[in-house]
């Protein structure tokens with residue numbers, strides 16, 4: 615027997631240490647098509663017919679060539695101008711991404727060094743954490759406050775000025791608590807620490823109009839990026855397209871870590887059509903707001919614990935085990951998202967708000983299952 619056996623040679627390549635420490639990000643995304651999908655805050659009726667028409671007219675030749683993006687940034691500007699009366703945005707202040715998920719990934723990739731700090735809130739959108747982890751960043755997450763899950767402004771401000779994080783991530787309105795933060799407060803945070811990149815994820819702003827965009831001048835505020843997507847209101851989740859708005863130097867840096875053809879031609883065609891048909895999105899948002907008021911009344915009258923604020927979703931705490939109710943709802947054809955292991959909201963289900971008819975169906979099934 616050898617006293618000092620030779621160290622076994624590694625038999626396969628080793629990933630980066632930061633990646634070894636991570637877990638795969640998983641979302642239960644299969645087998646949803648035939649069910650009432652209230653689990654991912656998607657548009658529940660589909661995109662504008664103009665989108666479908668544009669897609670059906672894509673010529674064969676467009677499939678065999680790499681995508682072309684000309685005119686898309688201009689279309690985003692036109693659309694935003696109409697919405698938020700802001701005319702001084704230019705194309706260098708817009709980044710195009712394969713969904714906002716890809717924008718978040720690229721931002722962390724471009725700005726997060728190992729051991730840099732991500733400051734954020736909890737509970738919030740789940741993809742920020744793996745993006746920070748894959749860079750080897752540290753995470754400081756401050757809980758929402760009180761029974762209404764208020765934004766922990768003083769604590770965030772203190773941590774921002776004391777810990778000087780590399781990235782401050784704010785989801786506004788927050789998924790899943792719906793917490794809303796006023797534009798002035800966001801700008802206050804951005805001004806307080808110019809070396810921190812403040813990322814404002816505005817995926818759900820259309821439902822309550824909570825946007826920092828109308829208030830910002832990117833020439834003056836050079837440390838803030840706004841994220842917008844066509845996934846939720848415009849109904850393009852399956853095609854993957856999102857935007858980042860910010861000072862041109864930020865957009866250029868984030869663009870450096872983005873592949874040249876990350877957005878496919880179908881998404882471009884659909885986005886151009888969707889951006890031109892804002893009326894369709896406005897109608898859908900109005901329909902969701904009517905449904906939101908209706909379900910808010912039912913929840914209030916039933917006395918069940920719930921929380922409903924910004925966004926197209928709400929939280930409900932079934933009296934019985936949430937996983938059991940989730941399963942029973944699924945058996946009856948209704949999907950919702952279980953918030954188990956989510957800080958502060960354990961025991962709740964997050965339910966997306968679609969049309970009033972869809973909410974009626976949810977409520978009918980939920981009452982039957984949970985005997986309220």
Ligand SMILES: Cc1ncc(COP(=O)(O)O)c(C=O)c1O
Nearest residue numbers: 713714715739789817843845856
């Ligand atoms: C807060 C938030 N940000 C980003 C995303 C991802 O958006 P996209 O579909 O554009 O990648 C989601 C999707 O659920 C979300 O809820």
